[in-house]
Amino acid sequence: MITRKTTKQISVGSVKIGGDAPVSIQSMTNTDTRDVEATTAQIHRLEEAGCEIVRLAVVDEEAARAFRPIKDKIKIPMIADIHFDHKLAILAMENGADAIRINPGNIGSKDKVKAVVDAAKAHKCSMRIGVNAGSLEKDLLKKYGICANSLVLSAKNHINHIESLGFSDIKISLKASSVPLTYQAYQLFSQSSDYPLHIGVTEAGTFFAGTVKSAAGIGALLLSGIGDTLRVSLTGDPVEEVRVGWQLLNALEIRRRGPEIISCPTCGRTEIDMVSLAEKVESLSSGFQSTISIAVMGCPVNGPGEAKHADYGIAGGRGQGIIFKKGQVVKKVKENELIGEFFDLLKNDGVK
Numbered sequence: 001m002i003t004r005k006t007t008k009q010i011s012v013g014s015v016k017i018g019g020d021a022p023v024s025i026q027s028m029t030n031t032d033t034r035d036v037e038a039t040t041a042q043i044h045r046l047e048e049a050g051c052e053i054v055r056l057a058v059v060d061e062e063a064a065r066a067f068r069p070i071k072d073k074i075k076i077p078m079i080a081d082i083h084f085d086h087k088l089a090i091l092a093m094e095n096g097a098d099a100i101r102i103n104p105g106n107i108g109s110k111d112k113v114k115a116v117v118d119a120a121k122a123h124k125c126s127m128r129i130g131v132n133a134g135s136l137e138k139d140l141l142k143k144y145g146i147c148a149n150s151l152v153l154s155a156k157n158h159i160n161h162i163e164s165l166g167f168s169d170i171k172i173s174l175k176a177s178s179v180p181l182t183y184q185a186y187q188l189f190s191q192s193s194d195y196p197l198h199i200g201v202t203e204a205g206t207f208f209a210g211t212v213k214s215a216a217g218i219g220a221l222l223l224s225g226i227g228d229t230l231r232v233s234l235t236g237d238p239v240e241e242v243r244v245g246w247q248l249l250n251a252l253e254i255r256r257r258g259p260e261i262i263s264c265p266t267c268g269r270t271e272i273d274m275v276s277l278a279e280k281v282e283s284l285s286s287g288f289q290s291t292i293s294i295a296v297m298g299c300p301v302n303g304p305g306e307a308k309h310a311d312y313g314i315a316g317g318r319g320q321g322i323i324f325k326k327g328q329v330v331k332k333v334k335e336n337e338l339i340g341e342f343f344d345l346l347k348n349d350g351v352k
Contacts, residue, residue: 002254004225007196010126010169012053013077013098017126017171018196018228022255025245026198026231027238028055028081033063033070040073042238047076048287049242050257053229055079055101064091071096079128086112090119101128103135103158110161117165126169128198129162131155133176148184151176155189170195171228175202179217186221196228203233210234211244222252243286256291262310263296270298272316272335280339281314290351312351314342 009019017024027046031038033056043054058064058080071078079099080092086107089100100120107113120127131154133146144150151174162170172195174185182201190197201217204210214232221227232241232248249255263278264270278296285294295307297315307313308327315322321338323331323345333341 002223002225002252004227005190006194007228008168008194010171010196012079012126015053015077017198021228023222023227023249024052024229025050025242025249026053026055026079026229027051027241027245028057028231030238033057033059033066036066036069039066040070043070043074043076045239046242047074049239050246051076051238051242053077053079055081055231057081058088058092061088061091064088065095067092067095067097082107084108086116089116093119093123093125097123097125099126099128101130103130103132106135113161114165117162117167120169121167126171127162127167128171128173129155129158130173130175130198131158132202133178133181134202146176146181148174148181148188151181151185152189156193159193159195171198172196173198173200175200177201177203177213179213179220182217183220186226187224190226197226198229198231199227200231200233206235207240214244215248218248219252222248222254257289259285259288259290260293261285261296262293262307262313264298266298271318272298272321274298274316277314277316277338281342284339284343285346288352292351312342312346314338 007018009021010017015024029039029042031042033039046054054076056078067078077098079101080089080097081101082089084106089102093100107116131151133151136150136154140150140154155172155174174189176182179201186197186199199218199221201213204213218230230245232244234241246257250260261282266274281294281296292311295310295313297307297313299315313324316335316338319335321333321335322329323342330345331341
């Protein structure tokens with residue numbers, strides 16, 4: 001049982017972050033925000049995958065104004081991702097952004113930061129202070145170099161400034177592309193602050209490498225009880241970020257969404273195309289909402305026994321296979337009928 005650290009609770013639109021709220025899944029669109037139709041379509045796909053908060057890049061005034069027509073067509077809260085131009089943060093909030101992500105260090109003067117904070121108060125928006133190892137302040141770099149302490153000090157300096165302006169509806173991220181550095185920074189910050197944390201490993205990489213790095217970094221933090229919302233950063237389709245995020249929460253038994261697929265790694269006894277079989281089961285069940293466990297085994301003799309804890313399962317052998325439920329064999333079928341018969345059983349049992 002993982003014991004999460006209790007943090008201050010804030011809101012991003014209708015989604016609560018921190019406190020006793022569940023760990024939420026975020027992603028970021030990679031469409032041109034100014035293309036309302038394409039961006040809306042991508043957000044709909046993210047919603048279907050289980051994304052609970054979406055972030056959009058704000059590159060200019062047109063992108064900031066696009067928040068209004070996009071917001072009218074989607075269900076989940078939107079965060080405006082801002083760099084350098086404080087006026088874009090204000091404009092995005094005026095057009096319906098539920099929160100903003102800024103790095104106060106690159107927004108500009110204290111007056112500009114104050115203007116952003118005043119707008120956040122007026123529009124009841126929360127804020128993420130995003131500290132990144134690649135854009136630390138020069139004085140911190142000179143004194144400490146790139147290290148966990150630098151990331152934490154940067155965050156606390158920004159927090160102190162924002163708090164001095166009478167605003168505290170904030171969450172914090174301290175990201176690096178290095179897993180150990182990311183882990184150390186979040187651990188250090190969490191020891192002395194109760195602000196909610198947005199966790200992730202930045203610039204994690206392509207699907208394979210990025211999933212491994214994210215699982216290592218995010219997983220380690222969640223196991224330590226740290227993290228209130230997360231984004232898995234992958235190069236590619238953001239829908240995959242959401243899918244990986246949910247698999248992480250499933251694996252750590254923090255939250256469940258959809259089925260858990262259990263499959264054997266194959267061995268010399270395997271007499272069926274296990275890779276294809278497991279991939280088909282995973283693909284065909286990917287849209288299910290039911291939090292069932294499905295076992296896909298390569299040995300019809302030991303399969304049901306080894307996976308008796310699974311709700312449902314199939315095991316293949318030479319030209320045939322068996323379908324089982326709670327460890328008990330339900331039916332023996334030909335190999336080419338295995339998938340069809342299995343999903344017919346799920347349908348008849350009301351799994352969807």
